[in-house]
Amino acid sequence: MPSNxxxxxxxxxxxxxxxxxxxxxxxxxxxxxxxxxxxxxLPRNAADVPAKYKGEPWARLGVDVDNGFHALxxxxxxxxxxxxxxxxxxxxxxEIFLATDEDREGEAIAWHLVETLxxxxxxxxxxxxxxxxxxxxxxxxxxxEIDRDLVDAQEARRILDRLYGYxxxxxxxxxxxxxxxxxxxxxxxxxxxxxxxxxxxxxxxxEYWDILATLAVAKPGEGPRxxxxxxxxxxxxxIATGKDFEPTTGRVRAGAGVVHLDEGGARGLAARxxxxxxTVTRVEEKPYRRRPYAPFITSTLQQEAARxxxxxxxxxxxxxxxxxxxxxxxxxxxxxxxxxxxxxxxARRQIVELYGERSVPPEPRRxxxxxKNAQEAHEAIRPAGDNFRTPGEVAKELSAEEFKLYELIWRxxxxxxMTDAVGSSVSVRIRxxxxxxxxxxxxxxxxxxxxxxxxxxxxxxxxxxxxxxxxAERRLPxxxxxxxxxxxxxxxxxxxxxPPSRYTEASLVKALEELGIGRPSTYASIMxxxxxxxxxxxxxxxxxxxxxxxxxxxxxxxxYPRLIDYDFTASMENELDEIAGGDHxxxxxxxxxxxxxxxxxxxxxIAHAGGLKKLVTENLSEIDARSVxxxxxxxxxxxxxxxxxxxxxxxxxxRALPGSxxxxxxxxxSGEGEGEGEEGGSQGDRAPIPEGLAPDELTPEKVHELFLxxxxxxKLGDDPSTGEPIVLKSGxxxxxxxxxxxxxxxxxSQTPDSLTLEQALQLLRLPRLIGVAPDGxxxxxxxxxxxxxVKRGDEFRSLDSEDKMFTVTLDEALALLAAPKTRxxxxxAPPLREMxxxxxxxxxxxxxxGxxxxxxxxxxFNASLRRGQTPEELTLEQAxxxxxxxxxKGPAPKKKAAPAKKTTxAKKTxAKKTTxAKKTTxAKKTTxxxxxxxxATSTPNE
Numbered sequence: 001m002p003s004n005x006x007x008x009x010x011x012x013x014x015x016x017x018x019x020x021x022x023x024x025x026x027x028x029x030x031x032x033x034x035x036x037x038x039x040x041x042l043p044r045n046a047a048d049v050p051a052k053y054k055g056e057p058w059a060r061l062g063v064d065v066d067n068g069f070h071a072l073x074x075x076x077x078x079x080x081x082x083x084x085x086x087x088x089x090x091x092x093x094x095e096i097f098l099a100t101d102e103d104r105e106g107e108a109i110a111w112h113l114v115e116t117l118x119x120x121x122x123x124x125x126x127x128x129x130x131x132x133x134x135x136x137x138x139x140x141x142x143x144x145e146i147d148r149d150l151v152d153a154q155e156a157r158r159i160l161d162r163l164y165g166y167x168x169x170x171x172x173x174x175x176x177x178x179x180x181x182x183x184x185x186x187x188x189x190x191x192x193x194x195x196x197x198x199x200x201x202x203x204x205x206x207e208y209w210d211i212l213a214t215l216a217v218a219k220p221g222e223g224p225r226x227x228x229x230x231x232x233x234x235x236x237x238x239i240a241t242g243k244d245f246e247p248t249t250g251r252v253r254a255g256a257g258v259v260h261l262d263e264g265g266a267r268g269l270a271a272r273x274x275x276x277x278x279t280v281t282r283v284e285e286k287p288y289r290r291r292p293y294a295p296f297i298t299s300t301l302q303q304e305a306a307r308x309x310x311x312x313x314x315x316x317x318x319x320x321x322x323x324x325x326x327x328x329x330x331x332x333x334x335x336x337x338x339x340x341x342x343x344x345x346x347a348r349r350q351i352v353e354l355y356g357e358r359s360v361p362p363e364p365r366r367x368x369x370x371x372k373n374a375q376e377a378h379e380a381i382r383p384a385g386d387n388f389r390t391p392g393e394v395a396k397e398l399s400a401e402e403f404k405l406y407e408l409i410w411r412x413x414x415x416x417x418m419t420d421a422v423g424s425s426v427s428v429r430i431r432x433x434x435x436x437x438x439x440x441x442x443x444x445x446x447x448x449x450x451x452x453x454x455x456x457x458x459x460x461x462x463x464x465x466x467x468x469x470x471x472a473e474r475r476l477p478x479x480x481x482x483x484x485x486x487x488x489x490x491x492x493x494x495x496x497x498x499p500p501s502r503y504t505e506a507s508l509v510k511a512l513e514e515l516g517i518g519r520p521s522t523y524a525s526i527m528x529x530x531x532x533x534x535x536x537x538x539x540x541x542x543x544x545x546x547x548x549x550x551x552x553x554x555x556x557x558x559x560y561p562r563l564i565d566y567d568f569t570a571s572m573e574n575e576l577d578e579i580a581g582g583d584h585x586x587x588x589x590x591x592x593x594x595x596x597x598x599x600x601x602x603x604x605x606i607a608h609a610g611g612l613k614k615l616v617t618e619n620l621s622e623i624d625a626r627s628v629x630x631x632x633x634x635x636x637x638x639x640x641x642x643x644x645x646x647x648x649x650x651x652x653x654x655r656a657l658p659g660s661x662x663x664x665x666x667x668x669x670s671g672e673g674e675g676e677g678e679e680g681g682s683q684g685d686r687a688p689i690p691e692g693l694a695p696d697e698l699t700p701e702k703v704h705e706l707f708l709x710x711x712x713x714x715k716l717g718d719d720p721s722t723g724e725p726i727v728l729k730s731g732x733x734x735x736x737x738x739x740x741x742x743x744x745x746x747x748x749s750q751t752p753d754s755l756t757l758e759q760a761l762q763l764l765r766l767p768r769l770i771g772v773a774p775d776g777x778x779x780x781x782x783x784x785x786x787x788x789x790v791k792r793g794d795e796f797r798s799l800d801s802e803d804k805m806f807t808v809t810l811d812e813a814l815a816l817l818a819a820p821k822t823r824x825x826x827x828x829a830p831p832l833r834e835m836x837x838x839x840x841x842x843x844x845x846x847x848x849x850g851x852x853x854x855x856x857x858x859x860x861f862n863a864s865l866r867r868g869q870t871p872e873e874l875t876l877e878q879a880x881x882x883x884x885x886x887x888x889k890g891p892a893p894k895k896k897a898a899p900a901k902k903t904t905x906a907k908k909t910x911a912k913k914t915t916x917a918k919k920t921t922x923a924k925k926t927t928x929x930x931x932x933x934x935x936a937t938s939t940p941n942e
Contacts, residue, residue, distance in 0.1 A: 007029060007094045007095060008029055008030075008031065008092070008093045008094050008095075009029060009030050009031070009093060009094065009095045009096070009097055010031050010033065010086075010089050010090060010093040010095070010096045010097070011023075011026065011030055011031065011032045011033070011096075011097045011099050011126075012033055012034070012035055012086065012096065012097070012098055012099060012100070012113060013032065013033075013034055013035070013099045013100065014034060014035055014036070014037055014100050014101060014106070014109065015034055015036070015037070015321075015325055016034045016036075017322065017325040017326065018034070018131065018325040019032045019033060019034045020032075021131050021325060021326055021327050022099065022131060022136055025131075025132075025133040025136040025137065026136065026140070031089060031093065033085070033086060033089060034082075035079075035082065035086065035100070035109065035113060036078075036079060036082055037109070038076065038079075038105075038108075038109055038112065039075060039076065039079045039082075039083055039109065039112050039113060039116055040073040040074060040075050040076065040079075040112045040115070040116060041073065041074070041076060041158075042062035042063070042071060042072065042073065042074075042158065042159075042162055043059075043062045043072060043074050046059075046060070048074050048077075049062070049072070049074075050072075050074065053072060059072070060166070061162060061163065061166050062162060063159050063162060063163065065163075065594055065595075065613075068587050069159055069586075069587055069590045069591070069594075071155065071158070071159055073112070073115075075116060083116060083117075086113070086117055087117055090117050090119045090120075090121070091120075093121060094121055094122075095121055095122050095123075095124070096117075096119055096121060096122070096123045096124070097123075097124050097125075097126045097140065097143065098110035098113055098114070098123065098124070098125050098126070098146070099126045099127075099128075099139070100113075101331065101333070102127040102128065102129055102331060102378070103331075103333055103334075103520075103521055104150045104151075104153055104154040104157075104521070104580060105154060105521050106127075107125075107146065107147055107150040107151050107154065108150070108151050108154035108155065108158075110125055110146055111146050111148075111151045114146065123146075124143035124144070124145075125143055125144050125145060125146050125147075126139040126140055126142075126143045126144075127139060127144070129330045129331045129334075129378060129379050130324075130327070130329070130330040130331065130384040130385070131324065131325065131326070131327045131384065132327055132384050132385050132386075134386065135384075149579065149580055149581065149582040150580050152579055152580075152586045153576050153577070153579040153580035153586070155586065156576060156579055156586035156589060156590060157576050159590060160184060160572065160576075160590065160593065161183065161184050163590075163593070163594055163612060164182065164183060164184045164563070164612070165181060165182060165183055165184075167612055167613065167616045168182035168187075168556075168560070168563065168612075168616060169181050169182045170616075171555070171616055171620060171623070172552055172555070174620070174625075175555060175623050175625045175628050175629075176548070176551050176552055176555060176625075176628060176629060176646065177548065177551075177646070177648065180533070180548075180552065181533055182552070182556070182563075183529065184563075184569065184572065185512075185517060185518050185522060185526050185569065186526055186529045186530050186533070186535075187552075187553075187556060187563070187564050188512075188517055188564050188566065188569045189508065189512060189517075189518075189526050189527075189530055190530050190535045190536065190545065190549050190552070190553060191553050191556070191557075191564045192503065192508065192511055192512070193502075193503055193508065193530070193535075193536055193543050193544075193545045193549070194545045194549050194550055194553045196500060196502060196503055197502070197544065197545050197550075197694075197695050197696055199247065199499065199500050200499040200500060200502070200695075200696035201633075201695055201696045201698075202247070202248045203247050203248065203499035203500070203696075204246075204247070204248060204249055204250035205250055205496050205497050205498075205499075206242075206245040206250035206251070206252075206496070206497045207262070207263075207494060207495070207496055208240050208241065208242070208244075208245070208260060208261065208262075208494075208495050208497075209261040209262060209263055209265065209266035209492055209493060209494050209495070210230055210231045210239050210241075210261060210266065210492075210493055210495070211230070211231040211266055211269060211270050211273070211440075211442075211490055211491065211492055211493065212228055212229075212230055212231075212490075212491045212493050213228065213229045213230070213231070213273075213278070213430075213442050213487050213489070213490050213491075214226055214227075214228055214487065214488040214489040214490075214491075215227060215228075215229055215278055215430065215442075215444075215485045215486070215487055215488070216485065216486050216487075216488050217477045217479070217483070217485060218484060218485075218486070224475060224476070224477055225477065226488060227444055227446075227476050227477060228444065229428070229430055229442035229443060229444040230442060230443060230444070231269075231440060231441070231442055232429075232441050232442060232443040233259075233440075233441040234259045234261075234269070234438060234439070234440055234441075235259075235438055235439050236439070237257065237258060237259045238257070238258045238259070239258065239259050239261060240252060240256070240258040240259060240260040240261070241258075242495065242497045242498070244256045244258050244260075245497050247497070247499070247500075250497070263492065263494060266492035266493070266494075267492045269434065269438065269440065269492075270490040270491070270492050272434035272435045272436050272438065273432050273434050273435075273440055273487070273490055274487070274490060276432045276433060276434060276435065276487075277432065277484060277485075277486070278430050278431070278432045278442070278484070278485040278486065278487055279430065279431055279432070279482060279483070279484055279485065280428060280429070280430055280479050280480065280481055280482060280483040280485065281429045281430065281431045281441070281481065281482075282427075282428065282429040282481065283426065283427075283428050283479050283480060283481055284426065284427045284428075285424055285425070285426045285427075286424065286425050286426075286427075287422070287423075287424055287425075288421075288422065288423040288424055288425045288447060288448075288449070289420050289421070289422050290420060290421040290422075290453075290455075290470060291420050292365065292415050292416050292417070292418055292420070292453075292454040292458075293412065293415065293416065293454075293458070293460050294337040294367040294369070294380070294416060295337055295339055295367070295380035295381065295382055295412060295413050295416045296380055296381040296382075296409055296412050296413075297334055297335050297336065297337060297369065297380055297381065297520065298317075298332060298333050298334055298335065298381070298520035298521075298523060299335070299509050299510065299513045299520065299523060301316060301320065301332070301381055301408075301409070302316045302317070302505070302506060302509050302523060302524070303463075303506035303507070303509060303510055304408060304412070304460065304461060304506075305405060305408060305506075306504060306505055306506035306541065307461035307462070307463065307506060308408065308461050309404050309405075309408070310541065310839075310840060311405075312505055312527070313505045313506075313509060313523055313524040313527040313528070314524050314527065314528050315401075316405065316524070317332065317524040319401050319402055319405045320332035320381070320405060322402060323398075323402055323405065323406055323409075324384075327384055327385075328383065328384055328389075328394065328398070328402075328406055329381060329382065329383055329384055329406065329409055330379050330380075330381055330382050330383075330384055331378070331379070331381075332381050333520040333521045334378045334379065334380060334381060334520055335369065335378075335519070335520050336369060336378040336379060336380055337367040337368070337369045337380045338366075338367070338369075338378070338379055338380060339366075339367075339379060339380055339382060339413075339416070339417075340379055342386050343379065343382050343413075344364045344365075344417060345386075346383075346385070346386055346387055346388050347382075347388065347413055347414055347416070347417040348360050348364065348417055349387075350387075350388050350390070350414060351414060351417060351418055351457075354390075354414075355418070355456055355457070358419070359418050359419055359453065359454075359456070360417070360418065360419065361417075361418070361419050361420075364417065365416060365417055367380075367416070380413075381409055382409065382413040383406070383409060383410050383413060388410065388413070388414075390410065391403065391406060391407040391410055394406060411457050411458040412458050414457045414458070415454040415455075415457040415458035416454075418453055418454035418456070418457060419451070419453040419454065420453050420454070421449060421451065421452050421453040421454060421455045421470070421471070422449070422450055422451045422453065423447060423448045423449035423450045423451070423473075424447075424448050424450070425445065425446065425447045425448075426445065426446045426447075426448075426476055426479075427443070427444075427445050428443065428444045428445070428446075428476065428479055429441055429442070429443055430442045430443075430444070430485060432487070444476060445474065446474045446475055446476035447472075447473055447474050448473055448475060449471065449473055452471060455470060455471040459471050463501070463504065463506065463507045463510075498875065499696070501542075501877065502542040502543055502544060503542070503543045504541040504542060504543060505527045505538075505541070505543065506541075508527065508543060509523045509527070512526070515566050515569075515570055516570035516573055516574070517566065517569050517570050517573060518573070519573065534546055534548055534549075535548060535549040535552065536549065539692075539694070539881040539882075539884055539885050540840055540877075540880045540881040540883075540884035540885075541839075541840070541880075541881075542877070542881050544694045544695075545695065546651075547631060547644050547646050547651040547689070547695060548646055548651070550631045550644070550646075550695065551628055551629050551631065551646040554628055554631065555623065555628045558623075558628070559619055559622065559623055560615060560616070560619075563612075563615075572593075575589050576589075592611070593611065593612060594611050594612050594613055595611040595613065596611030596614065629645055629646040629647075630643045630644070630645055630646075631643060631644040631645075631646070631695075633653075633698055633703065634700060636655065636700065636703075636704075640655045640656045641655065641656055642654070642655040642703055643655075644689065644695075644698070650688070650689070650691075651689045652686055652687065652688050652689055653685075653686065653687040653688075653689060653698075653703060653706055653707065654685065654686050654687075655685050655707070685707055687703075687706040687707045688706070689706065690706075692885055704752075705735065705752065708728055708729055708735060708752060714727065714728045714752075715727050715728075716728055716737070716755065716756070716757045716760050717757040717760075719739050719761065719764070722739070722740065724739045724740045725739065726738070726739040726757065726760050726761070726764065727739070728752055728755060728760070735752045735755075737755070737760040737763050737764060739760075739764055742764045743764075744763035744764050744766055745763075745783075746763070747763070747783065747802045748802070748853070749802055762806055766781075766782050766783060766805065767780040767781065767782035767791075768780060768781045768782070768805060768806065770790065770808060770809070770810050770813050771810035771813075773792055773810075773814060777792050777793050778792070779791070779792045779810060779813050779814065779817070780792075781799070781804070781805040781806075781808055781813070782805065783802065783805060786798065787799070787802075788801070788802050788804060788805045790808060790813040790816055790817065792813075792814075792817050795817050797813075797816040797817050797819070797821070799816075831846035831847060831848050832846075832847045832848060832849055832854055832871045833846065833847040833871050833874075834846050835847065835856070835874075835876050835879055836876055838858055838876075838879070838880050838883065839876070839877075839880055840880055840883075840884060841858060843858040843859060843860075844858070844859075845857070845858055845876070845879050845880070845883070847865070847871040847874065847879075850862075850864070853865060854871050856874065856879045856882060856883065857883075858883055861883050861886040861887055862886070863879075863882035863883050863885070863886050
């Protein structure tokens with residue numbers, strides 16, 4: 001597109017990739033250059049503050065709160081070279097076009113560029129939602145002015161986050177641990193994850209049973225001959241299902257009015273129903289219709305990419321950014337489900353070409369978003385251009401990651417303009433009367449899809465991996481009322497209630513969106529921040545809060561509940577949206593939040609409390625550091641309260657000694673930091689918590705096991721031959737007994753609770769000398785990696801039981817050793833359970849029985865089942881998480897060869913140098929302490 005004759009224009013975009021693409025669409029006379037994102041920001045630390053402001057009392061914040069919340073912006077050090085280049089270019093052109101992104105962040109970057117470059121030539125703002133030649137040409141032809149309302153909203157958000165982070169984070173430094181951070185959205189996101197883990201910790205499983213009947217029709221017509229039906233009622237009362245149990249007690253909910261079958265009851269009823277006639281009592285058929293899903297917005301794209309391709313939020317947004325900058329999709333940060341008329345026409349044309357005219361509805365589909373304050377003027381995420389390119393047409397141009405995401409976006413967009421999926425659903429009730437005259441009602445449902453419609457192009461996934469897919473059919477025989485049936489099989493089925501699933505990045509983004517917290521441009525960074533800060537760790541797709549997160553959220557809930565209140569945080573987002581719309585003044589909003597003035601803006605609860613500043617300073621002395629850093633677990637059988645302490649070296653368990661106060665702590669409230677409360681220390685046992693152990697895995701059984709190896713080991717008695725105490729401990733590979741220098745692991749048949757002193761003495765005598773062979777070689781019995789065995793020299797033979805190690809005689813051992821060694825390998829024991837494919841790797845998972853108990857494996861990595869887990873109850877999600885944790889740790893590092901020993905002279909020389917260096921360093925530190933002003937050097941992260 002040619003510019004005006006003799007006119008040179010500078011177009012500033014955010015990234016070099018975007019600059020390269022756009023420059024190809026503009027003719028001569030245009031210079032396209034990148035700003036590399038934000039060019040200015042609030043000072044990151046004291047070193048960033050210009051010299052003339054260093055003495056100002058507000059310099060630490062970077063915001064003059066007493067002067068209209070004036071922000072101190074500094075050019076980022078890594079942007080100074082690029083800014084110099086842009087300043088030079090700005091002096092050589094006749095006009096400047098600011099082509100940053102079309103959202104608030106992009107608007108703010110455009111404003112910062114003007115403030116930084118101070119151009120002497122006209123400046124215009126050009127916006128576009130896709131990087132295609134027509135869109136870029138239209139943007140150049142229709143520029144506008146910078147929208148100051150959008151800039152004010154972004155600036156208010158930035159200042160708000162700075163105030164929140166810089167005022168609340170120091171509280172965490174003093175009362176929990178140094179270098180922690182708090183944030184307006186990150187703290188709320190962390191609270192959501194912590195609350196879910198608390199639910200899992202409080203959860204108590206319940207067992208319930210029902211009966212699965214395989215029923216057959218006598219004369220099959222259409223459909224299958226047999227189908228499955230589940231027991232739903234007995235004598236008119238509903239059979240209990242998982243939803244009928246209290247999650248915190250495992251008991252049936254009061255007033256549920258259900259029949260709770262146990263194993264005996266279910267098996268007995270199944271036996272009484274055997275050979276009894278079954279009759280159809282009700283058949284209800286209804287039409288089935290499913291409308292297409294709306295096109296993608298930022299949050300739904302992240303959710304589906306996580307479900308279908310296991311992408312993290314950051315991975316999804318990085319990939320989408322590349323697709324956008326290279327002209328493949330529209331702008332990827334949006335909360336609008338709208339499609340332009342051009343896009344709708346393109347989608348409908350392509351549907352006709354690929355699926356036929358019957359797949360296009362008579363009228364275009366238009367969607368209304370559910371996101372609060374969605375900017376409906378924007379578009380949803382879709383393929384770029386007036387004619388969509390199919391995945392096949394772009395496959396060779398994209399990386400594997402980019403292709404997967406493009407295909408996902410293309411399919412969702414196309415499906416959104418297709419016809420409904422239609423069919424029929426049928427619900428059937430069947431009754432049988434047992435030999436004891438019990439009326440048992442069974443239920444079955446079916447679904448048949450007669451026209452898949454949009455499902456040909458796209459099927460949405462679910463956060464529940466066991467959920468049935470939208471396009472799945474369940475076909476039943478053609479059934480009518482009073483039709484007789486026979487039971488081919490009646491199987492009693494046991495079930496266990498499951499705790500609520502942990503959040504994934506996808507479901508956490510969904511939760512934030514439903515609460516009205518965060519915006520499209522922030523979701524990915526929130527997910528990353530809470531992980532970078534150590535508040536959340538990922539195991540597979542699951543997000544697990546750390547005990548540090550429990551301490552931080554506990555402090556906030558007790559002392560600053562409004563700051564992590566969901567409605568309050570959402571209301572702040574709404575007010576920022578009102579500022580963007582020109583309906584509120586940013587200064588009034590910030591004043592109300594920080595100082596507490598009540599002038600119709602800001603949150604009234606914060607305002608009446610005197611504002612954020614007063615809230616975090618006046619209440620500081622009331623915060624008991626010891627109590628904050630204590631997370632109660634339970635009271636054990638001996639009446640001792642067990643808590644998790646968050647210490648400076650990591651979390652650990654503590655339980656009070658009998659008769660003493662616990663550990664919730666009554667340390668001095670004025671104590672600064674966790675350390676002070678900890679050092680004040682109440683009396684009691686301590687035990688370390690192994691790295692990677694999730695909070696909900698600290699069951700009473702697991703805690704008991706950990707205390708065995710952490711200062712609370714159990715003394716079994718004294719060795720009569722040596723007088724040394726024999727103690728039971730817990731180690732990396734499970735429980736073991738120790739006495740002096742001797743140690744021995746428990747056998748597979750032994751448990752810590754039932755181990756006797758006699759058994760411990762037997763273990764400590766291994767390897768057991770059985771006797772001496774005729775050739776003078778010692779014959780011993782021992783326990784090894786592959787089980788019990790006898791040995792003479794280099795000859796080994798397995799024993800068929802662990803007890804034989806203590807009873808086998810010399811003659812028996814010699815007979816075993818004289819027998820020829822069986823070269824044929826023993827057949828591998830069959831797995832305890834086949835679980836299906838790992839959702840992360842697609843490898844088949846099985847549970848096997850090993851020397852140290854059952855474990856789950858994918859053939860490459862193994863993970864032992866944790867205390868309290870059984871092969872029958874372990875879910876596929878839990879197994880996938882356990883193996884993902886193993887993969888993340890990688891193979892064990894190889895031992896390095898020990899370095900050659902230094903000579904004594906060399907050691908003495910090195911020691912002298914070290915001593916001298918330490919003295920010099922100490923002297924420097926002393927000098928530095930005297931010279932340095934008393935200011936915090938840590939920088940909280942908003």
